[in-house]
Amino acid sequence: MRSVQVVRLEGPSGVEVREAPEPTRSDAEVLVEVHTLGISWPDLLQSRGQYQIKPDLPFQLGVDFAGVVREAPPGSGFAAGDRVACCLPYGGGADLVAVPPDSVFPVPDGVTFAKAAALPLNYLTAQFALQTRAGLREGETVLVHGAAGGVGTASLQVARGLGARTVAVVSTEEKAELVRGLGADHVVLVEGFLAAVKELTDGAGVDVVVDVVGGDLFTDSLRALAPLGRLLVVGFTGGRIPEVKVNRLLLNNTDVRGVGWGAYAMARPGFMSAQWDSLLPMITSGVIDPPVGRTYPVEEVASALSDMDARRVLGKTVLTLG
Ligand SMILES: NC(=O)c1ccc[n+]([C@@H]2O[C@H](COP(=O)([O-])OP(=O)(O)OC[C@H]3O[C@@H](n4cnc5c(N)ncnc54)[C@H](OP(=O)(O)O)[C@@H]3O)[C@@H](O)[C@H]2O)c1
Known part of the structure; x- marks a missing residue:
């Protein structure tokens, strides 16, 4: 089978698609035939050895992926033929992957495999950020930086689904167009965003x-907060x-x-499944509808990572395998 591997810790050029033996699943695991693989910033960081998790080389890349269950253990809640999305710290980038049931999520009919691969990491992060960490209440206002990116678009949609008013901050008109299409209540350019938000x-x-x-x-983000406001530290794409x-x-x-x-x-069994269950009504109603940006054949994984690195990404980048 094909396996997306980091073979050198030098960024996109050190990522290759190689032949590898198919995995065998343990009694507790679900075997998933992968159709789509999402690309995310953590993949880019892992390709440089800059992520919290540093596996030995070579290792299989891939956090978000979606496909069809080939085999599942009894009592796991999954059966052969189920359409699923999955999320692992790394290792989802191959034609066939063995996954713990806790990291497998049912995908409703009508959600394409490309969209399914755009869901777990970004939307579960957004839900955790907005509900668990911020305690977001209906009617509050949420400003999202990097709003046209993966976590950004997810945060906009989850915030809307929770009844918040949204302000999307982006760097270009093209990105502004994308987030307007997602229903952001307000869109402002990053240059001078503080004055725009105050207005x-x-x-x-x-x-x-x-x-x-x-x-x-960061400092202008703090200045943009209302009294009792919460600034959520999610990432550092700015470098x-x-x-504070x-x-x-x-x-x-x-x-x-x-x-x-x-x-x-x-680290908490059942936590991600409970999060997924809380998002399912938003997925089936279409409130959550991830914008898929460019799709590439899996062989072009290095180009996909380079585009993310060069800030050219709109929505979620997806690689196709199936
Ligand atoms: N804490 C968590 O639990 C968690 C979970 C998932 C991801 N993350 C982190 O969240 C961050 C975003 O991930 P993502 O997958 O959403 O990435 P993404 O799709 O590439 O989006 C990131 C956005 O950051 C903005 N940006 C500003 N300066 C940039 C620069 N110098 N280079 C590239 N982008 C820049 C870009 O928007 P503009 O061009 O419009 O400014 C871009 O759309 C990453 O740091 C990732 O590690 C954290």
């Missing part, structure tokens, strides 16, 4: 900021890890909250 909210500020960028945006002067938190009664979904969720 939109009549000076009040926003209740929650979802920050996947970090870097230079620099910001520091805590007097700012005191002055405006605000919080900075870390969001580390994977390590938390994957």
